[in-house]
Amino acid sequence: MPEGIVGALGFSSMVVRPGDTAAAHGIGDLTVVNNSVLVSLMESAAIAAINEFFETGISTISTGMSINFVTSAAIGAELQASAQAVAQNGYDVDFNIEIYEGERLVAQATQRRQIVDRVTFLARTAAQSLFEAK
Secondary structure, three states: OOOOOOOOEEEEEEEOOHHHEOOOOOOOOOOEEOHHHHHHHHHHHHHHHHHHHOOOOEEEEEEEEEEEEOOOOEOOOEEEEEEEEEEEEOOEEEEEEEEEEOOEEEEEEEEEEEEEEHHHHHHHHHHHHHHHHO
């Protein structure tokens, strides 16, 4: 089990493009950043915070997230996400995550990620998919 994860910081950034909007995703007609894009940006920051602690073949999956979308952002907005690992309990790692456009808070979240062996996880997922498809 990796040690020293609590306190780790990760960052991710993006510029909102037309294809990132709610309208482009078919979620209404507003040309503002789609919430699913904000979730992806948050996850990217969380992963960036802890990837250096893992050996090859170890990854994480999201097992829970509580999000507060404070405001939105327009096309061309430069968004910066930061994530801090705040707790680890066995294979679970908890994060506090925020997204800003300059000084303006756009969204904040808490997330739990679970540490997994990549090959085992993918094999189990494939087997479950094959079993349920029949």
